[in-house]
Amino acid sequence: MAYLTLRKLKKTYGATVAVEDFDLSVEAGEFVALLGPSGCGKTTTLRMIAGFVPPTSGEIWIRGADVTALPAHRRNVGLVFQNYALFPHMTVRANIEFGLNAHHVDSAQADERVRSVLALVGLSSHEDRFPRELSGGQQQRVALARVLALKPDLLLFDEPLSNLDAKLRVQMRQEIRRLQREVGVTALFVTHDQEEAMTMADRIVVLDRGRIAQVGSPAEIYDRPQTRFVADFIGISNFFEGAPFPAAGRSLFRCTSGLEIGILPENAPGAAGVLAVRPEKIEFVSADAPHSLPGIIRQAMQLGSTMEYLIELGSGDRVIVHEQKRPRVTIRQTGEQVRITWHPADSVFLQS
Amino acid sequence: MPSWFSKPHRSFAPWALLGPNLLLLLLCMAGPLLLLARISFMGYEAGHGIIPAWQLANYKKFFFDPFYRGILWGTLLLGAEVTALCLVLGFPLAYALSRARGLKRAVLFFCILMPLLTSTVVRTFGWMILLGNNGFINHTLLRFHLIAAPLRLMYNVTGVLIALGEVLLPFMVLSIDTALLNINPSLYEAARNLGARDTRIFFRITLPLSLPGIVSGCVLVFTGTLSAFVTPTLIAGARFKVMSTIIYQQAMALLDWPFGAAIAFTMLIAILILFVASLRLTERRRSA
Structure with a gap:
């Protein structure tokens, strides 16, 4: 059995469904991100696991034990809050000791644990400070140290980086991942920031309106989205709506706009759907390339290391193309006539 | 051009806004108080009135006469008792109020404020009807044979305690309610x-974090008790005297203004000491 198992978890508030059909297995030591837009049910799920929200139905199993009915203070699940929730009237040391005292850890051992977690997060010299005397990043570390001191079965993060400034946020991503690996604790990380999920998680659970849209590694989620929602929510995708139809020798994809695309992934079935292509998978080719699509550059935008082109095809479809700025690659101008193509394996067919 | 004019929002505007209030306070409060302070150091002779000679006789009389010293301690003790009563009754009420939402909170809020919506005299007469020897409470208890003789609820400390506790309770409740609402709810979840x-959550999180509200509530109730006049006069009558009744008696009945002023100033200083002490207590917690 998996380390953490969620079975048919469901939460409704009156007529509104917050979470439904939530099935998930997490292995020991895994770092899993729950990713989705606000209101998708990711925080509700986390709060159900922490014991703050009773599920309407379904089960939560941690280390082979059913904890669904267990009150929050008996779950041994560490939660790092978005606002850190440090006790403002207690020093860093007292904040950490609070949980140890609640668990009746004897004082010699508690002392040792406080010392070791403070060393772990690099705040040994700050144990007598009050939370308000610490920076956002330091408060974050104390919040983490406070739950790690209890040696939790499971670590839960509720958007812990959203209150930090951009640079610190990137730094803390690595820091949290380093600590989680060092301690070897299993972690669930709620975020609406896809970059955060991509860079930190072993596996990502994408949520859409209370349901799991897709579970997979960051690469799977990005390269092989299974629904239009995932393809749209993670990164940028170009979508072509239409249906494949057989033509002389090989199949074509005919869009509702009238555009015909000859580049199709192998798995494309006969039914109507959406063809999704990532902007960086599209390349510019010369006029004689087979199955290439002609268009005009309507907009050329600087994205730093990359150029973003908005291309209008003859059919009126608009396509976004990302091209790396590299030596000997000239930057294209608005109004330029171009032809674009992509490798069949780089497009994904999604049932609509 | 003078600098205060070129930067009006910096130096001029605050004073202009504070001005009327400050002027009013100076004229109507600081002025009379200074006059009263001066009078408290003057002499008095029956038939002659105030004798303009600086002396400490009034203060000496107040602090060394066992009768007056007894009233000082009695008043301070009453203050402490009313404060304790309000704290014990007020904290659970404030806790419930801070947890209530929407209509429930509005109704509860109104009920708590109710004592303040009635005039002191009317409210005190109400208590007299309830507390008297033939009052509603004794009458009911006697009728159901729960007591053999009427309880003494009027003309003693008990009555004053009940009546003052009722009217000062809202100050305690509202102060603590504000402090409780200021506690970030995620702290409870974190705990x-x-x-x-x-x-453990109550004693380690809720109580310490609501301490500023408890302290300010206690200061309000204590000073409210010390300065109460109508309630102790009507309910305690001549049997139980507090400082405010003595001040009134000295100044209005005996026309001994200097002695009345000296008692008034002693009370003012007592309140001031308490106020500063409580302020420092909460300040230290904040800066600690």
């Missing part, structure tokens, strides 16, 4: 997540 039960 629970760290394995704490309700009692």
Whole structure:
């Protein structure tokens, strides 16, 4: 059995469904991100696991034990809050000791644990400070140290980086991942920031309106989205709506706009759907390339290391193309006539 | 051009806004108080009135006469008792109020404010009807044979305690309610997540974080008790005297203004000491 198992978890508030059909297995030591837009049910799920929200139905199993009915203070699940929730009237040391005292850890051992977690997060010299005397990043570390001191079965993060400034946020991503690996604790990380999920998680659970849209590694989620929602929510995708139809020798994809695309992934079935292509998978080719699509550059935008082109095809479809700025690659101008193509394996067919 | 004119929002505007209020306070409060302070150091002779000679006789009389010293302690003790009563009754009420939402909170809020919506005299007469020897409470208890003789609820400390506790309770409740509402709710969840039960959360999180509200509520109730006049006069009558009744008696009945002023100033200083002490207590917690 998996380390953490969620079975048919469901939460409704009156007529509104917050979470439904939530099935998930997490292995020991895994770092899993729950990713989705606000209101998708990711925080509700986390709060159900922490014991703050009773599920309407379904089960939560941690280390082979059913904890669904267990009150929050008996779950041994560490939660790092978005606002850190440090006790403002207690020093860093007292904040950490609070949980140890609640668990009746004897004082010699508690002392040792406080010392070791403070060393772990690099705040040994700050144990007598009050939370308000610490920076956002330091408060974050104390919040983490406070739950790690209890040696939790499971670590839960509720958007812990959203209150930090951009640079610190990137730094803390690595820091949290380093600590989680060092301690070897299993972690669930709620975020609406896809970059955060991509860079930190072993596996990502994408949520859409209370349901799991897709579970997979960051690469799977990005390269092989299974629904239009995932393809749209993670990164940028170009979508072509239409249906494949057989033509002389090989199949074509005919869009509702009238555009015909000859580049199709192998798995494309006969039914109507959406063809999704990532902007960086599209390349510019010369006029004689087979199955290439002609268009005009309507907009050329600087994205730093990359150029973003908005291309209008003859059919009126608009396509976004990302091209790396590299030596000997000239930057294209608005109004330029171009032809674009992509490798069949780089497009994904999604049932609509 | 003078600098205060070129930067009006910097130096001029605050004073202009404070001005009328400051002027009013100076004229109507600081002025009379200074006059009163001066009078408290003057002499008095029956038939002659105030004798303009500086002396400490009034203060000496107040602090060395056992009768007046007894009233000083009695008043301070009453203040402490009313404060304790309001704290014990007020904290659970404030806790319930801070947890209530929407209509429930509005109704509860109104009920708590009710004592302040009635005039002091009317409210005190109401208490007299209830507390008297033939009052509603004694009458009912006697009728159901729960007591053999009427309880003494009027003309003693008990009555004053009940009546003052009722009217000053809202100050305690509202102060604590504000402090409780200022506690970030995620702190409770964090404490629970760290394995704490309700009692630990209450004594380690709720109580210490609501301390500023408890202190300010206590100061309000204590000073309210010390300066109360109508309620102790009507309910305690001549049997139980407090400082405010003595001040009134000295100044209005005996026309001994200097002695009345000296008692008034002693009371003012007592309140001031308490106020500064409580302020420092909460300030230290904040800067600690």
